[in-house]
Amino acid sequence: MNGEVTAFIQRHQLLSHGATVLVAVSGGPDSMALLHYFKSIRDEYRLRVIAVSVDHQLRGEESKQDLEYVADCCRQWDIEFVGESVDVNGYKKQEHIGTQLAARNLRYDVFAEQMKRFQADYLALGHHGDDQAETMVMRLTRMADSSSLSGIPVKREFAGGYIIRPFLCLTKKQIEHYCKETNIYPRLDPSNESTDYTRNYFRINVLPLLKEKNSNLHKTVQHLSESLEADEEFLQLEAKKMVENVVITDEDPRKVVFSIDAFQSRASALQRRAYHLILNYLYHEDLPKDLSYVHQEQFFALMNNKKGNVQIDFPRHLKVEKAYNKLIFYFRQSEDLQSEFHETIPIPGEVLLPDGGKIIATYTSELSLQNEHTYICLENQVEFPLSVRTRHDGDRMTWKGLTGSKKIKDIFIDAKIPLKERNRWPVVTDNKGDIIWLIGLKKRDPIPNQNHSLYIQLYYEQGNL
Incomplete structure (x- = not known):
């Protein structure tokens, strides 16, 4: 095994002589074998090897004993040791994230x-x-973008140095065999056998089936990962050149403008990556959690829209506006934000509106009494996700029995809605941007027939409107 790992290190230039190497050690077979491997090459490479172990405090006394086990092995092997404890449960409550992500964040901070x-x-x-x-x-089962499929990198920059993964050339069985050969008796985490975690499910149920068809699956996948990573590196470089040549940026206020013709003259692979580079610039690399592939689809649909003036809303008040052959990204200024909003409606869930009202979305099997504050439809009747927003200039809607469409402005006039209330009136739209409910005034769809078992119902709870 040592020879295979050393050859992998040399091929990828993962290690230099005389370096200081921290080894992340949990006490399990993978990390203990890795620590032992670095012990075995320490003199040859003139390395300073330091083991770093993090107790996540998730398994009480058992996880504390993992830390003590690693410390004891380091004493026997004459390796420097650093042990830290972190409060995963407290951190995940504070940040409203899952256990695994919280543990990873705190571990990498250490x-x-x-x-x-x-x-x-x-x-x-x-x-x-x-x-x-x-x-x-x-x-592969949940990503729609090829740039996300390159896998775990062999080497990447981190905290003034590099993260390296010398064992990507090995299988789990090879590592377990190495532990037996070298008399390493690692600690085992019982949570690794639970299929409640997605990764464990794939490891226990999916990977064995794939290995029946290809016993060298790990080598095939590693080669694919490295190829995709190299391709992505090249495409990102070309996308940066495209942005430099096509996109105009302003800092104060932060804004992006480009010619749609110039943008669309480039390969679609570069257009997609340029789109993400633009968002990284606008959001300062801090992308909103509710930014999704849906926004990417809306962006490309906007460029192809035949209308001269169209606009869509992105999270955190970012507006994307098509003005004939120009596309403009800009953030709404504070004076414009006092009455404007745009939020996705979770189903089931609720959205709080600026005036203190709310929209509550539920699944229901019964058609209860309907009024101007409720909207009900079948799931296949609308395109998801649904959104609630304030009106846009030129907004129109249609409904059963109406020939053509009618301006929202005219509906407000007919209903004698005061001008000061119109700009903050909630408008519900589908994924195409079509207005399906002008709350309290008009609904696009009639109440469906009662021959289905499940409906979607929106209920508007009035605030100070």
Whole structure:
């Protein structure tokens, strides 16, 4: 095994002589084998090896014993040791995130701190070839963008040095065999056998089936990952050149403008990546959690829209406006934001409106009494997601029995709605931007027939409107 790992390190230039290497060690077989491997090459490479172990405090005394086990092994192997405890449960409640993400964030915070403390060159992690295969297959089932499929990188920049993964050339079985050969008796985490976690499900149920067809799956997937990573690096470089040549940016206020013809003259692969580079610039790399592939689809649909003036709303008050052959990204200024809003409606769930009202969305099997504050439809009757927003200039809607469409402005006039209330009146739209409900005034769709078992109902709870 050592020869295979060393060849992998040399091929990818993962290690330099005389370096300081932190090894992330949990006490499990992967990280213990990795630590032992670095112990075995320490003299040859003149390395300073430091083990870093993090207790997530998720398994009480058991996880504390994991830390003590790693510390004891380091004493026996004459390796420097750093142990830290982190409060995962407290952090996940504070940040409203899942256990695994909270643990990862805190663990990497510790790694970054120790990298700077020791001025380390590398942080070695024990991810192996089976981890890579699991990651690639998992992403294949839920990612729609090829740039997200490149898997776990062999090497990447981190905290003034590099994260390296020398074991990506190995299988889990090879690592377990190495532990037996070297008399390593690792600690085992019982949560790794639970299929409640998505990764465990793929490892236990999916990977064995794939390996029946290809016993060298880990090598095939690693080669694919490296190829995709190299391709993505090239495409990102070309996309940056495209943005430099096509896109005009302003800093104060932050704004992006480009010619649609010039943008669309480039390859679609570059257009997609340029779109993401633009968003990274506008959001300062802090992309909103509710930014999704739906927004990307809306962006490209906007460029192809035949109308001269159209606009869509992105999270955090970012507006994307088509003005004939120009596309403009800009943030609404504070004076414009006092009455304007745009939110996606979760189903089931609720959206709080600026005036203190709310929209409550539910699934229901009964058609209860309907009035101007409720809207009900079949799931296949609308295109999701649904949104609630304030009106836009030129907004129109249609409904059963109406020939053509009617301006929202004229509906307000007919209903004698005061001018000061019109700009904050809630408008419900589908994914195409079509208005399906002008709350309290007009509904696009009639009440469906009562021959279905499940409906979607929106209920408007009035605020100070």
